[in-house]
Amino acid sequence: MITDISRENYTLFLKDFLAAKSGEFSGNINSETAVITVKTDTDDYWKPCLSLRTETEENKTVIRGIFGPSSAVWTFFMFLYFIFGILWMVFITIWFVEKQIKSSDFPWALSASFIMLLLLAGTYLATRLGQQKAKSEMQQLRKFAEQSILEFKKDTE
Numbered sequence: 001m002i003t004d005i006s007r008e009n010y011t012l013f014l015k016d017f018l019a020a021k022s023g024e025f026s027g028n029i030n031s032e033t034a035v036i037t038v039k040t041d042t043d044d045y046w047k048p049c050l051s052l053r054t055e056t057e058e059n060k061t062v063i064r065g066i067f068g069p070s071s072a073v074w075t076f077f078m079f080l081y082f083i084f085g086i087l088w089m090v091f092i093t094i095w096f097v098e099k100q101i102k103s104s105d106f107p108w109a110l111s112a113s114f115i116m117l118l119l120l121a122g123t124y125l126a127t128r129l130g131q132q133k134a135k136s137e138m139q140q141l142r143k144f145a146e147q148s149i150l151e152f153k154k155d156t157e
Helices: 009-019 071-100 109-133 133-157
Strands: 025-029 033-038 048-057 061-070
Touching: 009 025, 009 048, 009 061, 009 133, 033 133, 048 133, 061 071, 061 109, 061 133, 071 109, 109 133
Parallel strands: none
Antiparallel strands: 025 033, 033 048, 048 061
């Protein structure tokens, strides 16, 4: 969103807005970024967060928001994709080379490559499950972002 609001004023307003909504949301706000999460009874790995970043471009303030998982969850799943993908390539290469040289030293390579594909599919399904579990919290975060901007506009008019 592009606005005439100064970064400093928006940051101060956002701190007050978060304090007013402290029963539902928690977060960390500084002059350039804000990370907001929904308070829940359980602290799931799937818990999404809203990262707001304010930037100044051509005497205007640009507010950008990114919805997503915490960096720890994102890193963990990317690690799993990387490891399973590399292992699949290794096992399928071993199997292919074994067939080319007409050897039977690694009869397990093809089975291992299929297991890696199943693990990749399982990781993908886990990410989709996490997205579904976090859907309502994502909607709450979106509502928070929209309300904060709309209320700030009302206060400044």
